[in-house]
Amino acid sequence: MLRTLVVVLGLILASGESQAQQAEFKISGHGSRPCSEILKSFDNKGGVNFRKLQYISWVHGFITSYSYQKNSPIDTDWNHAMPFIGLYCNKHKNETLLxxxxxxxxxxxxxxNK
Incomplete structure (x- = not known):
């Protein structure tokens, strides 16, 4: 009886974990923009590129939100962070800013963690 209970509980926990991993969410706003669009904003041909500033702000908010939620500051050098986004988007044009x-x-x- 106890063995059966343990097996049933194990199956319930495993199925709950599987469902949590498959949970979907909806994103809107700048995070939903495709990388191909992000890359276009990186082509700054003089002047202030407000779209690029909006994307940078979104990424900054994303990192800050994670840092705040985990109560663990993340030191971010934005001179290296945005080129990282650009390189990633260049390789994955169909993915999103998220x-x-x-x-x-x-x-x-x-x-x-190093």
Whole structure:
């Protein structure tokens, strides 16, 4: 009886974890923009590029939100962070700014833990 209970509980926990990993969410705003669009904003041909500033601000907010939620400051050098986004987007044009920002966050966390 106890063995059956343990097996059933294990299956319930495993299915709950599987469902949590497959959970989907909807993103809107700048984070949903495709990398191909982000790259166009990086082609600054003089003057102030407000679209690029909006994207930089979105990435900054994304990193700050994670840092705040985890109560763990992440030191970000924006002179290196945005080129990281550009390189990522250049290789993954169909992905979004959220995808690129997530990769940047993972990169920053790895650097922090060294």
């Amino acid at each position: 995808d690129a920002s997530t990769q940047l966050l993972n990169h920053l966390l790895k650097s922090k």
